[in-house]
Amino acid sequence: MKQVSASIISNSEVMPGVYLIWLESPQVASEAKPGQFVMVRCGEGSEHLLRRPFSIHRLDNNKLALLFTVVGKGTHWLAQCRAGNNMDLLGPLGNGYSIQPDWHNLLFLAGGIGIAPLCFLAEKALNQGCSVRLLLGASTATQLYPRHLLPAEAELIITTEDGTAGREGLITDFLPDFVGWADQIFACGPTLMYHTMAAQSQQLLKVKSVQISLEVRMGCGLGVCYGCTVKTKNGLKQVCKDGPIFDLDDFTGEELAYNY
Amino acid sequence: MTASGTFGYGTEYSHMFDIQRLGAIVCKGTTLEPRDGNPQPRLAETACGLLNSIGLQNIGVNALIKEKAPIWASWHVPVIVNIAGETIDDYAQLAGKLDGVAGISAIEVNIGCPNIKAGGAEFGADPKSAAEVTAAVKTATSLPVLVKLTPNTSHIAKIAIAVAEAGADAISLINTMKGMVIDITRRRPLLGNITGGLSGPAIKPVALYMVYEVAGAVGLPVIGCGGIVTASDAIEFIMAGASAIQVGTASFTNPRSPLDVLQGIEQFMQQEGIDNLTDLIGAARH
Numbered sequence: 001m002k003q004v005s006a007s008i009i010s011n012s013e014v015m016p017g018v019y020l021i022w023l024e025s026p027q028v029a030s031e032a033k034p035g036q037f038v039m040v041r042c043g044e045g046s047e048h049l050l051r052r053p054f055s056i057h058r059l060d061n062n063k064l065a066l067l068f069t070v071v072g073k074g075t076h077w078l079a080q081c082r083a084g085n086n087m088d089l090l091g092p093l094g095n096g097y098s099i100q101p102d103w104h105n106l107l108f109l110a111g112g113i114g115i116a117p118l119c120f121l122a123e124k125a126l127n128q129g130c131s132v133r134l135l136l137g138a139s140t141a142t143q144l145y146p147r148h149l150l151p152a153e154a155e156l157i158i159t160t161e162d163g164t165a166g167r168e169g170l171i172t173d174f175l176p177d178f179v180g181w182a183d184q185i186f187a188c189g190p191t192l193m194y195h196t197m198a199a200q201s202q203q204l205l206k207v208k209s210v211q212i213s214l215e216v217r218m219g220c221g222l223g224v225c226y227g228c229t230v231k232t233k234n235g236l237k238q239v240c241k242d243g244p245i246f247d248l249d250d251f252t253g254e255e256l257a258y259n260y
Numbered sequence: 261m262t263a264s265g266t267f268g269y270g271t272e273y274s275h276m277f278d279i280q281r282l283g284a285i286v287c288k289g290t291t292l293e294p295r296d297g298n299p300q301p302r303l304a305e306t307a308c309g310l311l312n313s314i315g316l317q318n319i320g321v322n323a324l325i326k327e328k329a330p331i332w333a334s335w336h337v338p339v340i341v342n343i344a345g346e347t348i349d350d351y352a353q354l355a356g357k358l359d360g361v362a363g364i365s366a367i368e369v370n371i372g373c374p375n376i377k378a379g380g381a382e383f384g385a386d387p388k389s390a391a392e393v394t395a396a397v398k399t400a401t402s403l404p405v406l407v408k409l410t411p412n413t414s415h416i417a418k419i420a421i422a423v424a425e426a427g428a429d430a431i432s433l434i435n436t437m438k439g440m441v442i443d444i445t446r447r448r449p450l451l452g453n454i455t456g457g458l459s460g461p462a463i464k465p466v467a468l469y470m471v472y473e474v475a476g477a478v479g480l481p482v483i484g485c486g487g488i489v490t491a492s493d494a495i496e497f498i499m500a501g502a503s504a505i506q507v508g509t510a511s512f513t514n515p516r517s518p519l520d521v522l523q524g525i526e527q528f529m530q531q532e533g534i535d536n537l538t539d540l541i542g543a544a545r546h
Contacts, residue, residue: 219310224266225512
């Protein structure tokens with residue numbers, strides 16, 4: 001983990017309100033694992049005291065990409081950053097997803113902006129010779145992550161809640177169709193998605209390894225402030241240090257209702 | 261030094277910069293038994309501030325003595341253990357357990373945590389209770405005792421005098437200020453604990469005034485804390501009468517802040533031709 005000043009290579013709006021930033025940072029890129037995140041300082045001075053956590057979206061040699069939705073003042077500031085500007089990063093942080101070496105069929109569930117850490121993981125899995133099926137869900141067609149930015153070798157199944165693209169419904173509605181194929185499942189999305197998956201786990205997911213990525217407000221990103229503590233079936237965990245990747249089996253979802 | 265709750269146990273930052281150069285490290289608030297803390301959400305960013313309701317989640321004093329103190333014993337930088345209790349006896353027991361433990365240089369008594377139901381800030385808001393806690397801790401330990409005051413009182417100088425008379429070796433202030441944020445879309449308080457403690461630059465003028473007030477009321481060393489981000493912030497506290505300062509929330513924005521502040525103070529002294537920091541202590545009081 002390093003604190004670095006990374007140079008912005010590009011910053012573009014890839015879908016309404018969602019930005020993709022490419023940064024040059026050999027120090028962070030050389031250590032990064034899929035599922036890990038960086039803490040980004042947003043703005044100068046003391047207006048925004050807390051860094052914002054973002055999953056590492058993709059990796060390309062010395063470069064890394066972040067994908068984020070503009071939700072508040074910090075991300076609004078970030079959306080205004082231009083190529084050539086520098087960004088103060090702390091990372092890579094957290095544990096990351098782990099692919100079992102002898103498991104071949106990997107099912108990915110990306111709910112909305114939940115595609116952020118899964119692109120990096122899919123690229124790694126495909127490089128290792130795994131077979132990847134990606135269930136990509138969004139509320140509506142315009143909020144779907146662009147097809148041309150996804151790894152071409154991944155088999156894509158699109159769902160939208162309003163049926164404007166792909167299958168109509170939530171991605172978890174279609175999980176039963178694919179669960180028999182999968183050796184391992186990786187998910188990132190809203191807390192409600194994990195609740196639905198946990199409710200299905202008795203019938204569907206029991207024999208599978210299912211890893212999910214939790215999102216909670218963070219203070220430090222290093223396990224210092226205890227701001228992101230959540231209850232799991234294995235006791236209290238700090239999302240920044242013990243996570244953000246957890247087994248679905250450990251997920252209780254307690255206290256995280258606010259995050260819907 | 262680093263402010264309690266913002267620098268963990270020091271170990272978390274020891275690979276990021278040379279923490280041995282700091283004046284002291286104050287560790288996370290520690291209780292007799294491990295504590296789970298408060299429900300989520302625990303953090304809310306406010307204008308130039310941070311509202312937290314962690315609720316003193318910590319590993320407990322026994323784990324601290326077993327797991328952390330041996331690491332500290334190998335460091336040059338002194339480590340001060342911040343303690344919090346629900347009863348006067350809790351504080352006395354904590355102080356007794358820490359007495360004589362290698363790696364622990366002093367105790368900071370937290371009588372102002374706004375985020376726990378029993379004890380905490382109740383002791384800090386009443387001169388008599390504050391004095392009782394101080395006396396109990398002093399009796400139980402031979403370590404130097406700092407008492408950390410809460411700003412959530414209308415008579416900070418009276419509390420400081422009571423604590424000084426009860427035998428405190430130094431006074432640190434301020435702890436966080438009680439506050440809240442409301443989520444207007446959900447029409448309810450944002451924090452799981454409803455209220456939290458405000459820190460960061462938003463509270464600096466209040467902290468500075470209270471340091472000024474307390475430094476004028478007691479003869480003890482005063483340690484200033486509250487919203488310090490830059491060396492000039494720190495120098496303001498020193499000129500108000502603080503002998504030392506703590507950097508807290510700024511460490512989240514920039515983990516190197518405590519060291520940057522220290523280097524900035526040295527630079528200021530060089531510019532101003534000051535050899536000894538004591539020449540600046542209380543310089544704004546004349």
